[in-house]
Amino acid sequence: MRPARFRRARTLTPAARVLRLRRRISLLFALTSAVGLIAMAVLAVRSDSGRWREQLDHTMDADTSWALGLLETDEDGRLVLDVLADSVDTACPPLTVLLVAPDDPGALTVEHAPAKPCLTVGRAVVQEAGRAAVRADGVRAFDGRTTDGEPVRVFAQPFYAPEAADDAGPQGVLVTVADASAPQDDHRRLVWLVTGGCAVLVLLSAAVGHVLSGRAVRPALAALDRQEAFLADAAHDLRTPAASLRTLAETALRGETDGADVHQRTLRLAEGMGRLVDGLLTRARLMSGTAAVARQPLRLDQLVEAVVDEAPTKGHRVRVEAEETVVVADPDLVRRAVGNLLDNALAHGHAPGVPADVLITVGRDGVLTVEDAGPGLPPEVAGALFERFRSGSGSTGLGLSIASWVAHAHGGTLAAERGERGGARFVLRLPTSD
Structure with a gap:
C-alpha cells in the first residue's frame, strides 16, 4: 500500500495543483531574493567591519611611527x-x-x-x-x-x-x-539597519512574487474553468438526448414501436445532438478565444432574411421588418447568434398548442430585435438569462449564451426585456460600418 501522502496528492484537483504551483513559485522567488539580499548584506557588513578597523590601525600606525622617531640610544x-x-x-x-x-x-x-x-x-x-x-x-x-x-x-x-x-x-x-566603542556602535547600527532592510525587501519581494505568480497562473486557471464549464455543458446537454436514445432503443427491441417511427425519432434525436455538440464547440471556442472573429462589412438585413428562410418554422409565423443595414462582423458567428435567438423564440415564445408569432426587426443603427408574443420572461431568470443552463423553460439556454458571447466578441451587446405584446424581446446591437 502506498503512503498516505501519495494518496492525498492523487486527489488534488487541477486547480489545486495550479495554486500549489503558484505557492511554490512565490516561495522560490522569495528565497532567491532572500539569498541575494543576504549575500549583499553580509558583504556590506564585512566591508564596514574591515573599514573601521583599518582606519583605527592606520591612525595607530601613524602614532607609533612618530613615536619611533623619538626613541634614542646612549x-x-x-x-x-x-x-x-x-x-x-x-x-x-x-x-x-x-x-x-x-x-x-x-x-x-x-x-x-x-x-x-x-x-x-x-x-x-x-x-x-x-x-x-x-x-x-x-x-x-x-x-x-x-x-x-x-x-x-x-x-x-x-x-x-x-x-x-x-x-x-x-x-x-x-x-x-x-x-573602539564608537566605531563598533556605528557598525552595530549598520548591522541592524541592513538586517531590517533585508527583511523588508524579502517581504516585499515575496509579495511581488505572489502577485506575479498569480498573474502567471491566471490564464491556466481560466483555461481550467473553461474546460470544466465545457465538460459540464456537454454532460448536461447530452444526458437527456442520450437517455431518450436509450429509451427509444429499448422500446424498439421490445417491438412496441413501428420501425419507421423509430427511425424518424432517432434521426431527430441525432440531429438535435449534432446541433448541441456544434453549439458546445462554438461556445467553448468563444470562451477560450480560439474562435477568430473575422470582421468584415456585412448586410445584416440580408443575413436575417436568409436565416429565417432556412429555419424550420413548422407552422409558426415569423415576420421580418428590415432596413438596409451594414455592420462590421463575422458572418458565421452572427448567423449563429441570429439563428439561436430565432430558435429560442420559436421554442419558448408561445403557449402550448399555439403557433408562435415572432417579429424580427433590423434598424439602420445595427440593432436587431427578436420579439415574440409568448408568456414573457420569468422574473427569477431574467437576471441570469444568458448564463449556461438558464432559459426559463427547462432547456439549457446554451443558444442564448452563445448569442451573448457573439455580441460581446464584436464589441456589441445583447439584452432581454419585455416586449410590447407581452412576450420576450431580445435586442442585439452590433457595430456598424459608419
Whole structure:
C-alpha cells in the first residue's frame, strides 16, 4: 500500500495543483531574493567591519611611527626614552614600550608605561600583543577589551637597534591602544539597519512574487474553468438526448414501436445532438478565444432574411421588418447568434398548442430585435438569462449564451426585456460600418 501522502496528492484537483504551483513559485522567488539580499548584506557588513578597523590601525600606525622617531640610544646602546616622554603624551592614547630580553626573545619587560592611561587594559593583553609582533617580526593589531569591558583596538609595532644586523630580531615593541566603542556602535547600527532592510525587501519581494505568480497562473486557471464549464455543458446537454436514445432503443427491441417511427425519432434525436455538440464547440471556442472573429462589412438585413428562410418554422409565423443595414462582423458567428435567438423564440415564445408569432426587426443603427408574443420572461431568470443552463423553460439556454458571447466578441451587446405584446424581446446591437 502506498503512503498516505501519495494518496492525498492523487486527489488534488487541477486547480489545486495550479495554486500549489503558484505557492511554490512565490516561495522560490522569495528565497532567491532572500539569498541575494543576504549575500549583499553580509558583504556590506564585512566591508564596514574591515573599514573601521583599518582606519583605527592606520591612525595607530601613524602614532607609533612618530613615536619611533623619538626613541634614542646612549653610547652603550641602551634605549633612552626621555625625548619620547617629554614630547608625546603617552597616556592618551596609551603607549607602552616593551624591551626584548637578549637571552629570551619571548620575554618582554616593560620599559615605559603611562601612569594614568585613558584606556586601561590588562598587562597580559599588552604582553601578548608585543609577543605577537616579535614572533611575526612586523606590526600586529587585534581587538581587545579594557579592564572595564569596553572594546578597544590593540596595535603593536616592533623596533630595531640602530646598528643591528639585518637578521637581528626586534629590540623592543611599541604597543598602543585605541577606543573602539564608537566605531563598533556605528557598525552595530549598520548591522541592524541592513538586517531590517533585508527583511523588508524579502517581504516585499515575496509579495511581488505572489502577485506575479498569480498573474502567471491566471490564464491556466481560466483555461481550467473553461474546460470544466465545457465538460459540464456537454454532460448536461447530452444526458437527456442520450437517455431518450436509450429509451427509444429499448422500446424498439421490445417491438412496441413501428420501425419507421423509430427511425424518424432517432434521426431527430441525432440531429438535435449534432446541433448541441456544434453549439458546445462554438461556445467553448468563444470562451477560450480560439474562435477568430473575422470582421468584415456585412448586410445584416440580408443575413436575417436568409436565416429565417432556412429555419424550420413548422407552422409558426415569423415576420421580418428590415432596413438596409451594414455592420462590421463575422458572418458565421452572427448567423449563429441570429439563428439561436430565432430558435429560442420559436421554442419558448408561445403557449402550448399555439403557433408562435415572432417579429424580427433590423434598424439602420445595427440593432436587431427578436420579439415574440409568448408568456414573457420569468422574473427569477431574467437576471441570469444568458448564463449556461438558464432559459426559463427547462432547456439549457446554451443558444442564448452563445448569442451573448457573439455580441460581446464584436464589441456589441445583447439584452432581454419585455416586449410590447407581452412576450420576450431580445435586442442585439452590433457595430456598424459608419
